[in-house]
Amino acid sequence: MKQILWFRRDLRASDNAILANGKDEVLPIFIFDTNILATLPANDKRVSFIYKSILNLKKELQNIGLDLVIFFGVPKDIFIQLQNDFDEVLCSCDFDSYAISRDKEIEQIIPMRRFYDSYLVHPDETLKLDGTPYKVFTPFYKNLQIIWESVHIKEYSPNQNLKLVNYDYATYPTLEQLGFTQTLQPHFLKKSPLELIENLKEKLEDYKEDRDFFYKDGTSNLSVFLRFGIISPKQIFNLIRNFDGADFFIRELFWREFYNTILYHFPKSEFENFNQKNILWENDEKKFQAWCDGKTGVPIIDASMQHLNSTGTMPNRLRMVVASFLCKNLLCDWRLGERYFALKLLDYDTSSNVGSWQWGASTGADSVPYFRVFNPYLQSAKFDKEAIFIKSVLKEFQNTPPKELHKENKNAIVNTKISSKQAIALFKNCSD
Ligand SMILES: Cc1cc2nc3c(=O)[nH]c(=O)nc-3n(C[C@H](O)[C@H](O)[C@H](O)COP(=O)(O)OP(=O)(O)OC[C@H]3O[C@@H](n4cnc5c(N)ncnc54)[C@H](O)[C@@H]3O)c2cc1C
Known part of the structure; x- marks a missing residue:
């Protein structure tokens, strides 16, 4: 039996189902998928992080007598190249729409066995x-x-009897050859x-x-x-x-x-309102852009979005606050915010992101009732009373008393009280 062990959402050697279920001779691989990489900017923070993690995985596998081949290309083409030498591919499950259609193609080329360990x-x-x-x-x-x-x-333990298939394990692309540059990572990713x-x-x-x-x-x-x-x-x-x-x-x-x-x-919920409500979003482009750039004039929203843009991270409560603001105060469709987070978040994950956005927009499973709208000023007053977070991002407010930052202000692109009333009326009138 000759198997390809395809690492995807499981970049680890411990508690790994494909290492436990592999038999006889194996070729462990990772693919830098050009279909995905082609859509990303050269300074995408995730690619730097994945690259580093793949090299770590290679070392972890070497420590247990295995190794990793690192491919760069279209998965379908790579499996066409490998198919005659192998019996099957073992990999972890992946349920987002791209992964499902990619796997359907691969299954036409070579048998696949998927494991559920993520x-x-x-x-x-x-x-x-x-x-x-x-x-x-x-x-x-x-x-x-x-x-x-x-x-x-x-937990799974690796099969100790696996033998490596002969292959060129030593040659692999550099980050630059993939078309990407090293980026600054948040401190916690160094741990x-x-x-x-x-x-x-x-x-x-x-x-x-x-x-x-x-x-x-x-x-x-x-x-x-x-x-x-x-x-x-x-x-x-x-x-x-x-x-x-x-x-x-x-x-x-x-x-x-x-x-x-x-x-x-409910795979359609990646793209459609889970609760089937038909909401007439305004989708004002300028307001959406101001939200993306962190230029809305609402300090907690701007600090959160600018922080996301520069670090690729945002704490959970702030994600809830900016999502509510985009959908309920600016009346922009949750899908716009979801796509923007997909571009920026280091931890971007389709199911958690879509589910959380639909929750925030009151269109999702276990959604907040439509009449619950986060007031961003009250949120910052409660959770960032001394404006420590706001001031750490928005340097222009260094000398502003915190209380001023937690008050409705005329510079904001929207009055939150008026707009939340409008949103409640809009959601109330929308049809099922
Ligand atoms: C609008 C919005 C979008 C989000 N998008 C993502 C996303 O793309 N990827 C993502 O991993 N999380 C997402 N979350 C959930 C949550 O914000 C992050 O998981 C959390 O902030 C990550 O920080 P942590 O690891 O320190 O979390 P901790 O508080 O330490 O939680 C531990 C783990 O539990 C899981 N978790 C915690 N809260 C949630 C939640 N509400 N929903 C799902 N899982 C959760 C995460 O895997 C997290 O790592 C989103 C939340 C919102 C409101």
């Missing part, structure tokens, strides 16, 4: 008693009691996921409270590592399960599971 549970195992999927988070989460009450979930988990253990007791105070760094910063599978959710679960405060953190991990389940069972 999440804690398979969406087919989370159904209600009547066999239909949950559409609301809390019952979904409670239904998985057996898992979240476990002390340890079994390993295990170091971040050690830090998290110290933060866990206060996690529930601190996670909303975005200037405090009260969260795990693990989302980028989870996105690319540098650590698995099972490993995180097992490492922190027994610490005080772990339950609330684990609940957050289940939001990731929930949105993945929604995308799996």
